[in-house]
Amino acid sequence: MSFSSKAPKGAANFHLPRRTFLAGAATLGSTLALGVRTASAQSGTVLKVGFISPRSGPLAGFGEGDAYVLEQARKALESGLEIGGTSYSVEILDRDTQSDPSRAAQLANNLINDDGVDLILASSTPETINPVSDACEASGVPCISTVMPWEAWYFGRGAKPGEPSPFKHTFHFGFGVGELKQCYTSQWDLMETNKKVGVLLPNDADGNAIRGVLVPQLEEAGYTIVDPGAYENFTTDYSTQIAMFKAEQCEIFNSFALPPDFATFWRQAAQQGYTRTVKIAQIAKMGLFPSDIESMGSLGPNLSSAAYWHRVMPYSSPLTGTSAEQLAAGYEAATGRQWIQAIGASLSLFDVGIAALVASGAPKDRNTVSAAIAGLKTESIGGPVDFTSGPVPNVAHGPLFGTQWVEASGGDYPLDYVVTENATDENLPIQAGLIAYNG
Template sequence: MPHSPNSGLTRRQLLRAASLGIMAGPALAACRIGAGTSSTGGTGAIKIGFVSPRTGPAAGFGEPDGYVLDLARQAFASGLTLGGTKFDVQIIDKDSQSNPQRSAQVANDLINGDGVDLMLTTSTPETVNPVSDACEAAGVPCVSTVVPWEAWYFGRGAKPDQKQAFQYTFHFCFGVEQFHNAYQTLWSQVDTNKKVGVMWPNDSDGNAIRQALGPLLTKSGYTIVDPGAYTDGTNDFSSQIARFKAENCEIFNAFPIPSDFATFWRQAAQQGYRPKIAQIAKTGLFPSQVEALGPIGVNIAGGAYWTPTYPYTSSLTKVTSQQLGDGYQKSAGKQWNQQLGPSLALFDVAAAAFQAVTDPKDRKGLARAIGTLDVQTPVGRLQWGKGPNANVVAAPILGGQWIAAPAGSPYKVDFVLCDNSSDPNVPVAAKLHPYTA
């Protein structure tokens, strides 16, 4: 991805952020990740908690956190003026370690120890759901993302007929409908027998997908071959592979944790299972995960909830999606990571939520404001009140493929979008090629 001369946050962009009431300044150098400092001199402090997996099995999601947190702290550096009162803004970030118990613990620490006014959390049910539950129980507003919304909503006990199951917790993310749209569009680009071997685990993601996506695919003419839910951490997939080979499953679909897919995919290669389409979700999202597989990672199909080609801009920082990706590559020396978009979007939502109230310490008022927000973010426009329920905005997930990077690229693989069924504003770059090509 070429570098833009305007990558990252410019002074002009920061000054334009004043239209949100956010005056950015040069205080970024004084901000330490985790220190939660932003500016001095205000009459009070707004505290924002941020919980994500920086280590553990889901650490790929947390890879760009440092860069996003720097952008957010820089944008909030001079604080917020709400109802004529100046507030400093502190961002306190915690590592969930990809562990549900740890997620709940750090959430409660942020609530009870740090006294956060708003919680932000992202990436997999193992992190997001325990944090959301802790906030709902404590009456602390929380916004979350990057968990299929059904796994977040129903996985936390909501019933299908409930239009607002939660008062303090809100979410934006793709759901089963968006997966179904993407898969139908992608899979029709390759000639197959429409038999799909699935590896859907016994966890919040897997159970939600089995209950909702399976029937939709069946209705669309696909035959689902499901060997049954498996336990996260399984290290022998021989029986599943044998079933897929016996049934001649030319499409493979999985929602595994990264380590489980790596184990499965290496065993599949050893045992001669090579489907025409290998459609992976929850892992295979980031270049580091695909590169770790070596040659068998090339041509895997995946989903994208953000890429630098999204035609959207952060309302907080005024950084475009292209600038966000380019700035990260220049700053971190790593290939862009699709988690950049939704993580920055969380802070767009936070800024808009505080702008919608006069008292940021009024938790009920802040929660009510979130439920009516209309916010422009790198992942697109988020409008609460128009989603599948009052707590959720259903955001796009688009389909694409990991291909070998072109000659001269500093990277080993590249991700190209092959589907825009959930957001036609995002350009398609290529057609899906068979995995075995």
């Protein structure tokens, strides 16, 4: 799959500089003009947008950059919006799930019932997104989410293959198993291996979706999958899995474990000699964030990953006007920490969410906003987002591309996060060749 950096025909585009917000949204057959909020905005014209993500707990890496993104979004929206001749101020209510699915659902219900939000944005992993989406669907509140395989979102919440979507108010954009398969096979074909893949897949929404959908596709592509079976999150002893991977001589390893679980597994794998035989270690979740990789010490460099956003992407935010490179550089300057891909995903949520409110023409009408999302084509700092083209209703495709953590040759940080393949978005520059994990 390839995305163009140019806006698709009929896309909703908008840009908000310091004092003026102008938008042209060609969605649902309407074009809407936006302007500065006037000082005489009437009561009842406040748009409330909820934002829910894990900023503490075992999934905290995903929300590490949210404070910076929220600051940028609030600054961009401080002059408000004018939609359909009405001036609106915009209030963003952000909440931390603490990586707890039950808390995620409760936060969503509180935003809906106590705060009266008009739209909820949710980011990062099924543990956050699915309970939030379920709460929104039950209450008829529009919700947009990103950063998890769409299959785990769609089928994990009860949708059935070949049947009409059961969802009217909840929507998701980003990568799916198809992009994972393209990314992984493109990455793994860069190096000669025995094509035996040891997989560590937990008994959760991600693990079950990967086992049920991705594994058969990898087998069809010529890879032998060695699967010791589902394990429970927060397992502490992985000797059985490691013994199987060693016995089967798995030169490729792929994990969808929670970050603490992968760290435990990989240290045990090193102690038991498995890591010395691994040529490619493709790590989801834990492989996304520099702090997690650095915490692995000498076991961190040359771990591979897959990115849903990168600072070299050739896209800009319609909301803030910043390019991908500017967002990453701004984050580093403001925080003193290395950029993380989650900042691009979180800003993309605001790009898409604001575009939906604009396109609706009636942002206080929840049914109208939900209908606008279903017909939305727009741009984001992560690339085009098109809910009209599937792969299933309520879902828009997004890219995923191969990456690797390598020792930096200079600069402020010990590791560089480089793009090694771009099968799902050829607009993305390839930065380096793939290095064998075992050197």
